[in-house]
Amino acid sequence: MTSTAGSARSSSAARFEALYRAHAADVYAYVASLLGDRPSAEDVTALAFERAYRRRRLFSPRRGTERAWLFGIARNAALDELRRRRRHPQAPGGVDLPEAADAQESGPDRLAELAFRRGQVRAALGKLRPREREIVLLKFHGGLSTAELARALGTSQGTAATRLYRAVKRLREICDEAS
Amino acid sequence: MRRADPPADLTAELRALEDVLANRPVPPASDDLAEIVAIVRDDAPDMSAAFRARLERRVSERFRSPRERRLRVHPAVGGVAAIVAAAIVAVVLGTSGGSGSSSSSSRTSESSARPSGTAFSAPPSVAGSQRQVQRTASLSLFTTPERVQDVAGGVTRVTAQFGGIVESSNVSVQDAGQTAGTRGSATFSLSLPSSRLEPALSALSGLGQVRARSESSDDITGPYDAARDHLAQDRAARRSLLGQLARATTPGALDSLRQRLRDLSAQISGDANALAALRRQAGMSLVTVTLDSGQSGSAGAGFTLSQAWHDAVHVLVVAAGITLLGLAALIPLLVLGGTIGVGLPAYRRLRDRGLDRP
Numbered sequence: 001m002t003s004t005a006g007s008a009r010s011s012s013a014a015r016f017e018a019l020y021r022a023h024a025a026d027v028y029a030y031v032a033s034l035l036g037d038r039p040s041a042e043d044v045t046a047l048a049f050e051r052a053y054r055r056r057r058l059f060s061p062r063r064g065t066e067r068a069w070l071f072g073i074a075r076n077a078a079l080d081e082l083r084r085r086r087r088h089p090q091a092p093g094g095v096d097l098p099e100a101a102d103a104q105e106s107g108p109d110r111l112a113e114l115a116f117r118r119g120q121v122r123a124a125l126g127k128l129r130p131r132e133r134e135i136v137l138l139k140f141h142g143g144l145s146t147a148e149l150a151r152a153l154g155t156s157q158g159t160a161a162t163r164l165y166r167a168v169k170r171l172r173e174i175c176d177e178a179s
Numbered sequence: 180m181r182r183a184d185p186p187a188d189l190t191a192e193l194r195a196l197e198d199v200l201a202n203r204p205v206p207p208a209s210d211d212l213a214e215i216v217a218i219v220r221d222d223a224p225d226m227s228a229a230f231r232a233r234l235e236r237r238v239s240e241r242f243r244s245p246r247e248r249r250l251r252v253h254p255a256v257g258g259v260a261a262i263v264a265a266a267i268v269a270v271v272l273g274t275s276g277g278s279g280s281s282s283s284s285s286r287t288s289e290s291s292a293r294p295s296g297t298a299f300s301a302p303p304s305v306a307g308s309q310r311q312v313q314r315t316a317s318l319s320l321f322t323t324p325e326r327v328q329d330v331a332g333g334v335t336r337v338t339a340q341f342g343g344i345v346e347s348s349n350v351s352v353q354d355a356g357q358t359a360g361t362r363g364s365a366t367f368s369l370s371l372p373s374s375r376l377e378p379a380l381s382a383l384s385g386l387g388q389v390r391a392r393s394e395s396s397d398d399i400t401g402p403y404d405a406a407r408d409h410l411a412q413d414r415a416a417r418r419s420l421l422g423q424l425a426r427a428t429t430p431g432a433l434d435s436l437r438q439r440l441r442d443l444s445a446q447i448s449g450d451a452n453a454l455a456a457l458r459r460q461a462g463m464s465l466v467t468v469t470l471d472s473g474q475s476g477s478a479g480a481g482f483t484l485s486q487a488w489h490d491a492v493h494v495l496v497v498a499a500g501i502t503l504l505g506l507a508a509l510i511p512l513l514v515l516g517g518t519i520g521v522g523l524p525a526y527r528r529l530r531d532r533g534l535d536r537p
Contacts, residue, residue, distance in 0.1 A: 017238060017239075024231075024234065028224070029225075032223065033219075033223050038227075042234075045226075045234070053241065053242050054242070079533040082533030083530065086532075117214070121218040121219060131531070140219045143200050146193070153531075162189065165186060165192055165193060175215060
């Protein structure tokens with residue numbers, strides 16, 4: 001532990017910067033997938049990191065990892081944005097998704113098959129209920145444990161595990177039906 | 180309602196998901212899951228270069244707003260400002276402590292009107308005069324009925340021993356018969372020299388069991404000094420009138436001056452009596468001694484069922500009061516805790532409604 005207040009502050013800020021660099025891409029991916037809108041995703045991601053910076057001293061390792069804590073903040077910020085949209089509906093902007101490889105230009109059937117499969121998964125994700133999609137995205141992008149998911153969702157571990165299991169199962173079933 | 184059992188394959192499925200996310204090998208049955216996870220993660224959009232640059236700049240600037248950046252103060256300056264502010268507060272508080280006036284209970288002196296037309300110069304009051312304090316005390320003693328007369332005699336003896344006077348006394352011994360026993364009591368009003376009050380009270384306290392003792396004092400320096408000044412001024416006025424009388428030539432002037440001298444002499448006599456009374460008050464202390472005894476056969480403390488009942492009631496009242504105070508402190512905390520306990524989940528549910536389709 002450093003002895004001076006200034007050193008403590010710079011150490012805290014340095015740790016936050018490390019946290020940012022380690023998880024910014026995944027947080028953005030989760031928020032963008034949830035909101036489906038790049039400008040909103042950028043605003044929410046920035047807001048999430050700002051909140052995390054201002055509350056960095058409130059983080060307790062006993063309650064989970066820094067990553068889980070950060071994704072919890074990002075989730076709440078994204079939900080606030082979704083609530084705001086419900087009160088003030090607007091035409092959603094599209095998220096620039098990675099373009100599917102042109103089967104004719106690339107040639108091999110495998111690429112076309114992958115592109116087709118990607119489309120199926122994307123469509124299946126869209127068919128999930130919002131709460132199912134949210135927990136799937138939180139798990140896939142955040143990599144949170146069941147306990148951390150439960151804390152982020154405000155439920156028990158058993159409920160979080162069951163909800164995740166059912167969401168993933170339904171996603172697989174929809175993908176199977178499509179294929 | 181019995182909660183539904185979790186699906187039998189839940190654990191296996193979630194374990195497979197963990198393996199996929201950790202890039203560990205999975206059984207063939209989970210190949211589709213691995214493919215889905217890979218597609219979802221790969222399909223996620225990346226941050227644009229412009230946004231990444233903006234966000235990194237905000238992180239490096241610690242998310243300070245432009246206004247905060249302009250108003251940024253060096254920590255050393257902030258520390259010095261804090262020290263200066265604390266010093267100003269300390270000086271203000273230190274100088275606003277008041278004049279430190281004495282808390283003595285001396286009565287305020289009121290100067291009476293001087294005789295009109297009198298030309299004289301009154302001597303000034305002696306600066307820094309000695310404090311004049313009237314002291315009073317009360318002493319409550321307990322003894323056995325058989326010793327009431329002895330103790331009463333002891334009070335008289337001690338008073339005389341210390342140069343005091345028994346202003347009044349009342350001794351009573353009642354014989355209530357074989358069943359009720361004998362009971363005695365006495366009351367004394369004493370005047371004791373203030374300079375010997377403490378040793379006198381100690382000697383009186385040794386005559387019996389002390390139940391209560393109190394002392395008080397009244398600062399009468401103001402009235403004493405005022406009375407002394409009045410007397411001095413009146414005497415100076417009389418000297419002046421005597422001088423005028425010696426120079427008077429007409430019968431009318433002589434008669435007038437003689438009348439004024441008579442009036443002034445009466446006033447001087449009154450001033451002297453008042454000063455003497457105040458001097459006595461300061462010089463002698465008033466002491467009240469009460470003596471009480473239990474009934475014959477009852478030992479010194481006199482503990483009765485009636486006293487026990489009153490003590491028990493008192494204990495219950497105190498206990499009830501403490502309980503009430505504890506509840507008064509606890510109830511707001513419980514209400515606050517309950518509000519938070521109910522409010523937080525409700526707010527969380529409200530927030531989650533953002534996920535529901537409009």
